[in-house]
Amino acid sequence: EAGVTQFPSHSVIEKGQTVTLRCDPISGHDNLYWYRRVMGKEIKFLLHFVKESKQDESGMPNNRFLAERTGGTYSTLKVQPAELEDSGVYFCASSQDGGIYGYTFGSGTRLTVV
Amino acid sequence: DAKTTQPPSMDCAEGRAANLPCNHSTISGNEYVYWYRQIHSQGPQYIIHGLKNNETNEMASLIITEDRKSSTLILPHATLRDTAVYYCIVRVLNKAAVNKLTFGGGTRVLVKP
Numbered sequence: 001e002a003g004v005t006q007f008p009s010h011s012v013i014e015k016g017q018t019v020t021l022r023c024d025p026i027s028g029h030d031n032l033y034w035y036r037r038v039m040g041k042e043i044k045f046l047l048h049f050v051k052e053s054k055q056d057e058s059g060m061p062n063n064r065f066l067a068e069r070t071g072g073t074y075s076t077l078k079v080q081p082a083e084l085e086d087s088g089v090y091f092c093a094s095s096q097d098g099g100i101y102g103y104t105f106g107s108g109t110r111l112t113v114v
Numbered sequence: 115d116a117k118t119t120q121p122p123s124m125d126c127a128e129g130r131a132a133n134l135p136c137n138h139s140t141i142s143g144n145e146y147v148y149w150y151r152q153i154h155s156q157g158p159q160y161i162i163h164g165l166k167n168n169e170t171n172e173m174a175s176l177i178i179t180e181d182r183k184s185s186t187l188i189l190p191h192a193t194l195r196d197t198a199v200y201y202c203i204v205r206v207l208n209k210a211a212v213n214k215l216t217f218g219g220g221t222r223v224l225v226k227p
Contacts (some may be wrong), residue, residue: 004157007164019191031213033213033214037202037218041218042217042219043152043158044217045214045215045216048164048214055213056213056214058214059214091157091158093158095213096121098213099213099215100161100163100205100207101163102148102150102160102163102217103158103160104160105156105157105158105159106157107155107156107157108156108157
């Protein structure tokens with residue numbers, strides 16, 4: 001079984017540019033989550049999809065962040081325009097249920113805004 | 115979700131058992147204890163979870179005190195590959211509840227040869 005795949009693994013962009021991160025969950029997992037760790041801080045929840053619907057987006061920092069999951073398969077997280085404080089590692093996770101037996105995380109996308 | 119307290123770091127010897135404590139004195143009756151770890155440059159990895167009984171799987175054992183105010187994750191024979199940050203998380207577990215995980219600072223475990 002393929003795990004959670006994130007692309008790209010690294011991205012370096014200039015302040016003001018747009019970046020789109022992609023997450024492919026484990027096939028059949030209806031639940032998809034985005035988390036991030038910014039420099040020196042703890043891992044923080046961003047949002048949760050159930051299929052294509054946003055179940056909880058309480059962790060999204062501001063309206064520069066837009067997450068989508070069209071068709072309930074892969075998800076994208078777009079940052080537009082990127083700011084310096086957006087630098088960090090963005091993790092995606094998926095689960096078949098509510099994560100009763102844990103979520104499976106991807107390896108993350110390291111975003112650097114310069 | 116209840117807050118947890120973990121030591122910021124600990125060392126252990128390769129081949130020996132590693133005992134990682136976690137305090138969760140405000141845990142509610144319907145909250146489970148979960149353990150995850152993050153090995154450098156990887157995403158967090160689920161290890162084990164429990165409610166009140168002790169649990170064991172191929173990775174680790176989880177010992178929860180009778181009052182449920184604390185727990186210990188045991189790695190029975192630590193290897194160098196177990197070097198990671200270990201997170202103790204408590205959360206409600208039902209479909210109606212918010213499913214997000216609240217990560218704290220975790221315990222940075224260094225396994226030494």
